[in-house]
Amino acid sequence: MDATLTEFMTFCVLLDLYRGVPRLYANFNGYDEMAHEHGVLHAEALWMLRWIDSRLVEIERLSREAMRVGYDLFIISDHGMASAISFKARFGQTLGEFVSQAMHLDVDFDAGEESAAAARALRARYLIAALRDSQSRLPPWARRLARRTRRPLLNYLSREEPAYDWQLEGEVVVQVSGPLAHIYFRVTSQPMDLPEVALLYAEFMQHLVGHDGIELVVGRDADQVIVLGRKGGVLTATADKIDSQGLDPLEAFDDRDYVLRELKHLVQLPTSGDLVLLGRLFDTGEVITFEEQEATHGGLGGGQDKPFIIYPAALSPSLPMIESPEALYQWLIARYPL
Structure with a gap:
């Protein structure tokens, strides 16, 4: 399925390059899926990486030949990836089961294996909709190809999409992502x-x-962010002051300032949980994940903090130090205005 999505995405990009569409953005998710399931350096994951690389070669070649537009090609990872140990494998129960047991309450929703299926189903739905919407603008041969591509997507969706009950009525909800x-x-x-x-x-x-299995427990208190560490330390931070008691809760992280900045931003979001948990970060760089995964991202620490960007060498003098997705976005829209 991941190879099919990669081929479909490549086809769409090549078609738009041929048409001279001025700005293109495409996601290639195959390696991400394989690494989650098998591990960062597993043969299946590396095979998918080579497959994506071969498709990028096609895209790069056609972008150079499309002289009337003059494309700059950027290859960007939206996150890194860390080797993982699942909470369930390590402790014999999911995080939701642990919370339920510790609180003597039923927990309504514990996203685990189902969340990965839901994400795949969402992508399949998106691709089906994109195919349907684009068919009228395609030449006859491309319409036939699009119709054929939809069939395996529909079959995949019917197998993978879980039957969720989103009517959550209990006292506690646990939502996990890596x-x-x-x-x-x-x-x-x-x-x-x-x-x-x-x-x-x-x-x-x-x-x-x-x-x-839990490195940090993070919460808010009015305009303060409170970080509770696995070893008992407490850190309290406001916009202009940081106070720490006991062992530094952030000692396991390489870039303490970055981690604190991200935590402050996260817990102040209106949709953030009353408590935010980060899985344990080991000295080896491995991370405890709350899903059934061999590799993970979405938290802080280890390889998941190390995304990359590959860009044309000629742009080096104009490209500033990029420290966040927001900064990269601002630079891109300034250089390539809509």
């Missing part, structure tokens, strides 16, 4: 501050903070 988890306490309609959680769920917090 080594990152959000816990929501629905005893109130408003986001809860960390001191409130600690007061209402004191026994649970004792089980959670210091758990061998």
